[in-house]
Amino acid sequence: MRSVPRAAVSGVSVEGPSSPPSPWLSFPERALTFCLAELRRIRHDRTELYTRAVQPALWLLIFGKTFSHLRSIPTAGLPYLDYLAPGIMAQSALFIAIFYGITIIWERDFGMLTKLLATPTPRSALVTGKAFAAGVRGISQVVIVILLSAILGVTLDYNLLHLLGAVAVILLGSAFFSTLSMAIAGIVLTRERLMGIGQAITMPLFFASNALYPVSLMPRWLQAIGFANPLSYEVDALRGLLLGLPTSLGTDFVALVVAAFAGVTTASLLVGRLAR
Amino acid sequence: MSRPQLRPRAAGSPVPGGVPAVACERLGFSFDSVRAVDRVCFEVQPGEVFGLLGPNGAGKTTTIRILTTLLPPQEGSAHVFGIDVRKHPMAVRAALGYVPQQLSVDAQLSGYENVWLFARLYGIPRRERAARIHDALETVGLADAARRLASTYSGGMVRRLELAQALVNRPRLLVLDEPTIGLDPIARGDVHERILQLVREQTMTVLLTTHYMEEADQLCDRVALMHRGRIRALGSPAELKAALGPGASLEDVFRHHAGHDLEEGGTLREVRTTRRGLGRFG
Numbered sequence: 001m002r003s004v005p006r007a008a009v010s011g012v013s014v015e016g017p018s019s020p021p022s023p024w025l026s027f028p029e030r031a032l033t034f035c036l037a038e039l040r041r042i043r044h045d046r047t048e049l050y051t052r053a054v055q056p057a058l059w060l061l062i063f064g065k066t067f068s069h070l071r072s073i074p075t076a077g078l079p080y081l082d083y084l085a086p087g088i089m090a091q092s093a094l095f096i097a098i099f100y101g102i103t104i105i106w107e108r109d110f111g112m113l114t115k116l117l118a119t120p121t122p123r124s125a126l127v128t129g130k131a132f133a134a135g136v137r138g139i140s141q142v143v144i145v146i147l148l149s150a151i152l153g154v155t156l157d158y159n160l161l162h163l164l165g166a167v168a169v170i171l172l173g174s175a176f177f178s179t180l181s182m183a184i185a186g187i188v189l190t191r192e193r194l195m196g197i198g199q200a201i202t203m204p205l206f207f208a209s210n211a212l213y214p215v216s217l218m219p220r221w222l223q224a225i226g227f228a229n230p231l232s233y234e235v236d237a238l239r240g241l242l243l244g245l246p247t248s249l250g251t252d253f254v255a256l257v258v259a260a261f262a263g264v265t266t267a268s269l270l271v272g273r274l275a276r
Numbered sequence: 277m278s279r280p281q282l283r284p285r286a287a288g289s290p291v292p293g294g295v296p297a298v299a300c301e302r303l304g305f306s307f308d309s310v311r312a313v314d315r316v317c318f319e320v321q322p323g324e325v326f327g328l329l330g331p332n333g334a335g336k337t338t339t340i341r342i343l344t345t346l347l348p349p350q351e352g353s354a355h356v357f358g359i360d361v362r363k364h365p366m367a368v369r370a371a372l373g374y375v376p377q378q379l380s381v382d383a384q385l386s387g388y389e390n391v392w393l394f395a396r397l398y399g400i401p402r403r404e405r406a407a408r409i410h411d412a413l414e415t416v417g418l419a420d421a422a423r424r425l426a427s428t429y430s431g432g433m434v435r436r437l438e439l440a441q442a443l444v445n446r447p448r449l450l451v452l453d454e455p456t457i458g459l460d461p462i463a464r465g466d467v468h469e470r471i472l473q474l475v476r477e478q479t480m481t482v483l484l485t486t487h488y489m490e491e492a493d494q495l496c497d498r499v500a501l502m503h504r505g506r507i508r509a510l511g512s513p514a515e516l517k518a519a520l521g522p523g524a525s526l527e528d529v530f531r532h533h534a535g536h537d538l539e540e541g542g543t544l545r546e547v548r549t550t551r552r553g554l555g556r557f558g
Binding site for chain 1: 386397
């Protein structure tokens with residue numbers, strides 16, 4: 001016969017939820033787990049890093065090189081390619097983040113998400129972790145754009161503090177766009193619909209920002225969108241940090257932190273729908 | 277079954293003064309117009325292996341999802357070791373190890389990393405983590421394959437890895453949703469052995485769902501037969517069979533209680549997700 005089960009003995013004493021420590025204490029550690037897992041995935045399979053490098057390379061080489069000849073875009077005296085490089089960094093991070101919700105639907109269609117949601121991990125820790133995991137992938141793109149820029153002769157500011165600032169900007173921007181994607185995932189629930197919506201909003205977000213040209217060039221109604229678009233603040237901050245342009249870094253960071261926080265909150269509320 | 281009993285049956289004898297591992301009281305849940313769980317009541321005693329048995333769409337998985345706090349109960353109540361799943365979901369999750377029916381390993385991570393992910397999410401302290409991960413992998417016989425990517429694992433190995441992810445928490449209640457679905461007979465027997473070994477050596481409480489009658493017969497101390505959201509019969513497999521007469525199988529018992537009303541249940545989405553979890557990764 002089996003001995004008296006351990007669970008039965010300890011079961012007597014457990015009447016309430018007092019025994020396990022609060023999961024909120026370890027919120028950062030749990031969120032970090034998802035970033036570390038993402039790094040390990042990237043380490044195991046680097047193909048995506050290389051294939052994803054093609055698009056920013058095309059934007060810089062073809063679009064950038066061609067438009068540098070026009071000289072009709074006010075760039076505060078910089079060569080257009082220099083002006084464009086931070087925009088392309090933000091764009092390639094955006095393209096990754098805006099489709100990041102697909103990974104969460106993928107994990108749902110398999111059983112991974114239900115298993116993750118059944119661990120004592122707050123929804124918001126999962127969402128925050130995934131949001132910054134998207135940023136981790138985004139940063140790998142930024143590294144590639146910086147290398148390309150160096151080859152093309154763009155003079156970026158390689159001050160370590162400024163580079164770290166740029167990393168923070170990309171993380172925050174990716175956090176917003178990936179949580180937007182996860183929130184949409186929580187609403188539409190299928191990969192196909194999320195792909196469709198992602199495709200529909202990516203280019204408008206990109207064009208209605210200052211990534212390619214200053215917001216002041218746009219028609220008035222588009223300017224309003226440009227000012228509400230977190231991508232504009234992301235690009236503005238990157239230009240300030242990497243090109244030394246006189247930008248409003250403080251406003252940029254506040255806007256990005258607020259956007260990321262709003263995104264995490266919204267997505268946390270919606271992501272539980274995926275477990276049903 | 278002619279197969280010898282692998283361990284003595286406890287037949288669900290309640291432990292005096294003990295809080296039940298699981299207690300469901302008139303549990304109800306509906307998806308739109310479909311009544312998935314209908315006034316379900318049962319208790320699982322600590323140390324017991326309890327099976328929810330029934331065809332696809334019987335309400336087994338919905339019941340499990342309520343107990344694992346993935347769905348809030350719409351009617352009635354559910355407690356795990358005396359903790360209300362609605363009021364204190366975090367405390368319930370901390371006591372659980374859950375292996376869902378579908379595939380729940382990350383193919384892009386190694387076996388070790390898959391367990392490491394859950395060790396961190398269960399909040400296992402850093403100094404214990406490596407040892408606990410190793411123990412869990414050792415228990416399911418994957419210590420030697422730990423460094424390989426999960427995408428190179430066979431179907432049986434994937435299932436065992438999923439078990440290790442749940443075991444790393446040293447759960448008081450292990451919840452297994454269709455633990456052997458899609459496995460070949462050899463892998464299935466292997467998973468059965470591992471579950472029985474766990475119950476023997478670690479005196480864990482196990483709640484599992486299955487639609488394989490012989491699996492319930494072989495593994496469970498007690499089973500609840502579910503059909504269309506309701507529990508139709510509850511007892512030890514021996515009791516249920518004996519009540520029907522000599523030579524009755526659990527399948528006969530099931531037909532007796534479900535009537536001739538046994539057409540295939542489940543939506544296309546259930547069928548799709550069930551099949552997707554099968555076999556190997558590509």
